[in-house]
Amino acid sequence: QVQLDESGGGLVQAGGSLRLSCTASGRTYNIYTMGWFRQAPGKEREFVCAITWSGESTSYTDSVKGRFTISRDNAKNTVYLQMNSLKPEDTAVYSCAADTNRLLRLRRGANLYDYWGQGTQVTVSS
Numbered sequence: 393q394v395q396l397d398e399s400g401g402g403l404v405q406a407g408g409s410l411r412l413s414c415t416a417s418g419r420t421y422n423i424y425t426m427g428w429f430r431q432a433p434g435k436e437r438e439f440v441c442a443i444t445w446s447g448e449s450t451s452y453t454d455s456v457k458g459r460f461t462i463s464r465d466n467a468k469n470t471v472y473l474q475m476n477s478l479k480p481e482d483t484a485v486y487s488c489a490a491d492t493n494r495l496l497r498l499r500r501g502a503n504l505y506d507y508w509g510q511g512t513q514v515t516v517s518s
Contacts, residue, residue: 396414489508
């Protein structure tokens with residue numbers, strides 16, 4: 393089992409920044425990719441970005457490229473999502489997730505991830 397604990401959401405004005413954290417515990421040796429997803433009211437959950445557990449590779453959805461940065465701290469088993477130049481359309485519940493697939497990395501389908509955090513609300517006001 394893997395447990396994911398998120399923190400860092402909140403309310404920010406458009407153009408502002410937030411940093412989300414996701415700390416993994418338990419059988420972290422089974423994790424090969426960590427992803428961030430978001431779900432806005434009335435919309436489906438969507439892929440935001442992902443990073444390999446080694447930290448060597450990343451992937452972003454087009455709408456956040458150049459504004460969001462995913463990174464990880466090996467010593468702390470923590471993945472970060474730095475969000476800059478936030479827009480009202482970034483408002484959503486953000487969740488981190490862990491993918492234990494050893495062969496396929498940086499996958500974007502939410503249904504492919506095995507473990508999920510509880511989610512944290514990010515609200516961007518205009």
